[in-house]
């Protein structure tokens with residue numbers, strides 16, 4: 001009865017097409033996203049009638065600067081999929097998690113497919129899956145899409161979180177102890193200023209705030225702030241820049257990478273350091 005739609009999101013080359021093919025088998029449909037020439041491939045997850053997984057273009061960020069990024073954002077914000085399957089290349093985990101940080105701001109249930117695990121473990125690396133799940137508050141399923149390993153477990157988890165509508169616990173990626181608290185103060189200040197606008201526009205507030213700080217023109221327009229509120233946002237943002245010594249884009253990137261570095265330090269044993277590592 002219910003139609004469950006999944007967005008499959010990840011960086012280029014993380015194995016998205018391979019995973020999509022494993023999940024859907026030969027049952028696929030190719031069209032276009034509205035207004036652009038980016039392919040819209042979708043298909044039913046094998047064994048789960050009433051499901052549809054949409055293969056989003058490979059992206060590194062949810063910025064509004066390429067048609068791939070805009071298409072992915074619009075799909076998630078406007079078509080409101082039941083859940084996101086976020087595929088990550090385990091051999092390039094820090095870079096891949098940069099997108100995850102932004103997807104986690106979206107108030108949509110997420111399951112992470114930690115792909116290329118065969119390559120990662122083949123070189124002596126490993127990931128502490130339970131610890132990673134606990135820190136991110138989302139299910140993390142190790143997969144090797146090219147070997148069809150972990151794919152059924154991933155499908156099970158994806159369908160379960162979509163049916164439950166389970167959004168992850170609210171993880172605050174911004175630690176008040178970093179950047180002398182400047183970034184944390186700015187985020188929370190702007191959050192209380194624009195919260196009602198974000199709700200009215202149907203944009204998750206946390207996503208709205210980080211994008212507003214980054215100067216994202218699409219989010220800025222959609223929020224329809226008053227002139228006075230826009231001035232306040234600018235003032236708070238300038239103060240943040242002064243206090244943390246970084247420009248606004250660098251401050252947001254640094255917030256995400258600081259969280260990612262800590263997460264990886266606690267959960268990832270890289271191939272070359274696996275022997276001598278002490279926790």
Ligand code: GDP
Pocket residue numbers: 010011012013014015016017018019058115116117118119143144145146147
């Ligand atoms: P996409 O750009 O994200 O769609 O990535 P592809 O699905 O095209 O995969 C990129 C390359 O990685 C291909 O050569 C795949 O065969 C390979 N690949 C995909 N998944 C895995 C995996 O789990 N393990 C390994 N070793 N290779 C994989």
Ligand code: K
Pocket residue numbers: none
């Ligand atoms: K590869």
Ligand code: MG
Pocket residue numbers: 016017018058
């Ligand atoms: Mg592909």
